[in-house]
Amino acid sequence: MSQKKGIGKTALITGASSGIGQELAKLFAQDGYNLVLVARSVETLHRLSEVFEMNYGTEEVLVIEKDLSEEDAARDVYEQVKAKGITVDVLVNDAGVSTYGKFATETDWETEKSLIHLNVLTTTLLTKLYLKDMVARNEGKILNLASLVSITPFPLQAVYAATKSYVWNLTQSLVNELKDTNVTVTALMPNATDTDFFNKAGASDTLVTEMLDDPAMVAKDGYDALMAGKPKVVPGGIKNKAFEVMAYTMPQEMLASQMRKFNTPKQQVKEEAKSSGLAIGIGLAAVALTGIALAALYRNASWSDKLQAQYQYGKAKYKAGKAYDQVKHAVSEVLA
Template sequence: MNTSAGKTALITGASSGIGLELAKLFAKDGYNLVLVARSDDKLQQLANRFNDDYGIETTVIGKDLSEEDAAQDVYNQVREKGLTINVLVNDAGVGAYGKFANETEWEREKALIHLNVLATTQMTKLFLKEMVERNEGKILNLASLVSVTPFPLMAVYAATKAYVYNFTQSLINELKDTKVTVTALLPNATNTDFFNKAGATNIRATDQVDDPAMVAKDGYKALMAGESKVVPGGLVNKMYEVMAYVAPQEAVAAMMRYNNEPKAEPKEQKKEEGSDKAANSSALAWGLGIAAVAVAGVALAVAYSNSSVVDKWRYKYKLGKLKWKASRGYAHASDEAVDLVSEASKAVSNGLDNLRQTVARAVN
């Protein structure tokens, strides 16, 4: 039975990237769609394709959500069409690259704040009220891994995503006695048009980007399960999140600054670049090592509760060893810790996937 039949999902930023991939997933599951973005023509092409391929009804609303009261206008159009929004996806967002003091423009940052913060908040305010009245609904807010880390050279963008993440977690608590759920999606750098629009096409972070289809799939799964947050991808991305909590913020900021800098530097800066690279690589290794220790420690604790007496003593010894290495800043603990995660997972009847889910919940 298709429980999504007759339900409608509204997706902002639906014309490309993660928003587009999420729209595909909703369409495949039979949701009717309301697609919101600035490009009317592109949205209409997508609507025609979705309607033909999946037999759903797709409504297009061309709107620049960085404009004043744009969210209210979207809401009014939805009401005029007599549509009920069962799922709201606040995906639209932009970045701005450069040093805040003297390289970025205020008008652009003001529009960024309006889109990432005000539009997301107002869209949520308008549609959440109806969801609570029906005691039914889901919201997915696009945060970012940088919502929990410093992000030099994109300081305002990171600050807006920190707002989105905090806002989402607060709403989850307020809604705990209802059947309405809110989920924060925290992707790492993703292969979308984000860096191009932000003016950051040549930074190191673009060398390692995740697939937007993968990000959307993990986000969609978490949304449907009513989870509070999801960090898409493998264990490495999850260790980045843990590192943000356990490593000194100065070290995290230095690492993120390095990832955000241009790939090619002038010749006269080569020596300095090499020094910075070594320092930041060391910080990364140290931070990921500590994060891996934390993740492996939780994994061992989970395995411990599902083990025999003999195995429990063995896990106690390994957990003590991890603590000893962590206390000494053991930079190469990551390799051993990841091995321990794998080993500990064998003691959990449902395998590594369930173990990682437990680890993710435990470190919330």
């Protein structure tokens, strides 16, 4: 039987009452860790602690009811844990929220201020306080909830995406600063995940909510990367890794426009697709064909080269025709 690696250790998880944080808390409990669970929904945290004690034999669970968007919340949590004589071996900065709408005219500053406090200031101060102790002991691990929108613009959730860029950037700098120690920091970068997150943000009817990942999968990939001391992890296999590569390579303007589409209400996307989707598909195919035809016409080439160019044109025409059919099919699916 494999030894549970968390026996005698403690993990502190913010945002443990729901979604990815709750799934992470479960993984720590299964691995034998004692827990410090922090969130506002104190009853949920107590219920969870009972379930963990019953199902996994968790020995110690400290529940801290805290609104982490408040001034000094991070320091207060740190002091409460210290007063109990608990050493935190693993810190998970999971608690985070978003808000939806156009920054200039629709979103509310007080909501954004509180969001920045939670996602940025509390995450930074908790990291600072615990990192200092971890470096002094030369051991410890931190998992910070970043996002795939850490590396893309996300119109209509602009402030949220900016806070996640901050978390990602901070984490990667710390990875470097800590490289000569046994302390590791990991950024977890999920794609859109099936939690209460979009609902709470007021974005539950957006196109992106049709393609959500499983929070248990996200947590497991994050947990494994944290334990392996990796600097970052994009959970969800090739689909999300391809998205990551696209985010690094695509021009920002195009990326922003694609992300805006994902973050637009489904009904609006369908209506827009009706008027422009087919035209875009036809346009793309036409551009491809025109480019290749011009290359064939103007190529200053020998007879055999021209034959070769004509062959390429025929092949491209066939491929463009297929691409056009695929676009037509995709658009008709969206419109169905």
